[in-house]
Amino acid sequence: MASTQFFIFAILAVLVPSILATDFVVGDDKGWTTGFDYQTWADGKEFHVGDQLLFNHKKGVHNVFKVNGTDFQRCNASAGSVEFTSGNDVIPLKTPGKKWYICCVPNDCANGNQKLAITVFDGQSPAPSPTSAARRSVAPVYYGWMVAFFGILMMVMV
Numbered sequence: 001m002a003s004t005q006f007f008i009f010a011i012l013a014v015l016v017p018s019i020l021a022t023d024f025v026v027g028d029d030k031g032w033t034t035g036f037d038y039q040t041w042a043d044g045k046e047f048h049v050g051d052q053l054l055f056n057h058k059k060g061v062h063n064v065f066k067v068n069g070t071d072f073q074r075c076n077a078s079a080g081s082v083e084f085t086s087g088n089d090v091i092p093l094k095t096p097g098k099k100w101y102i103c104c105v106p107n108d109c110a111n112g113n114q115k116l117a118i119t120v121f122d123g124q125s126p127a128p129s130p131t132s133a134a135r136r137s138v139a140p141v142y143y144g145w146m147v148a149f150f151g152i153l154m155m156v157m158v
Contacts (some may be wrong), residue, residue, distance in 0.1 A: 004047045008036040008051070009061040010038060017042065019020060020142050021048075021051050021052065022051045022052075023051070023052045023054055024047065024052065024053050024054065025054045025056065026027055026038065026041070026043065026052060026053055026054060026055050026056070026101075026116060027056075028041065030114070031055075031057055031058060032062055032064060033057060033062065033112075033114065034054040034102065034103075034108050034111075034112025034114050035113065036113065036114075036155055037067075037110055037113060037143075038108075038113070038114070038116040039075035039116070039117065041116075042116060042117075042118050042147065045118075045121045046121060047093055047099075047118050047119065047121065048093070048120065048121050048123060049093055049094060049095065049120060049121070049122050049123065050092075051092075051093045051120075051157040052090055052091065052092050052093065053090070053091040053093065053101070054088070054089070054090055054091075054119075055084065055088075055089040055090075055091065055101070056087070056088055056089055056151040057089075057103075058085075058087060059085065059086060060085075060106055061088030061113070062103050062108065062133055063085045063105060063114045064083070064085075064089050064091070064101055064103065065077040065081045065082065065083050065084070065085065065101065065102050065103070065104050066081060066082040066091065066099070066100070067081045067099055067100050067101070067102055068081075068086075068100065069098065069100055071100070071102035071139065072102060072115060072117060075102055075104075075109035075110040075115065076104075077104050087094070095120065096121055097119070097120060097145065098117065098118070098119055098120075099117070099118050099119075099120055100115070100116070100117050101115065101117075102116075103115070106148065109119040109121075110114055
């Protein structure tokens with residue numbers, strides 16, 4: 001009986017943190033495009049290890065480069081920068097620290113303000129305030145509660 005409870009607890013310990021992560025749709029309904037203030041969009045949001053950035057853009061029209069701070073300031077992607085071009089780019093935030101993203105289509109970064117700088121914090125996000133809440137998918141929260149409920153139910157029954 002104790003081994004079953006330990007097994008269920010272990011599963012919950014692995015699943016629950018990933019369910020609590022946030023998927024941030026960069027630019028919300030506007031997506032990743034020119035003429036949008038991404039720094040204002042990021043203000044008030046807390047990005048944590050385990051969260052993901054979702055860059056939605058027209059494939060072939062825009063791109064996303066993960067760059068360093070110097071390249072961000074210059075709107076230039078040097079060798080070694082990571083490029084994303086699918087149009088539905090998902091970038092997991094795996095480490096804490098400053099992160100910089102730009103579009104390298106000519107003039108999109110420098111003249112179109114298509115760039116984003118964020119700070120990623122270690123650990124899980126606290127409950128967001130209503131004014132700074134990211135758009136969350138309802139499904140992960142729903143499934144998280146289902147996993148927790150059935151895990152507790154199994155521990156009680158066994």
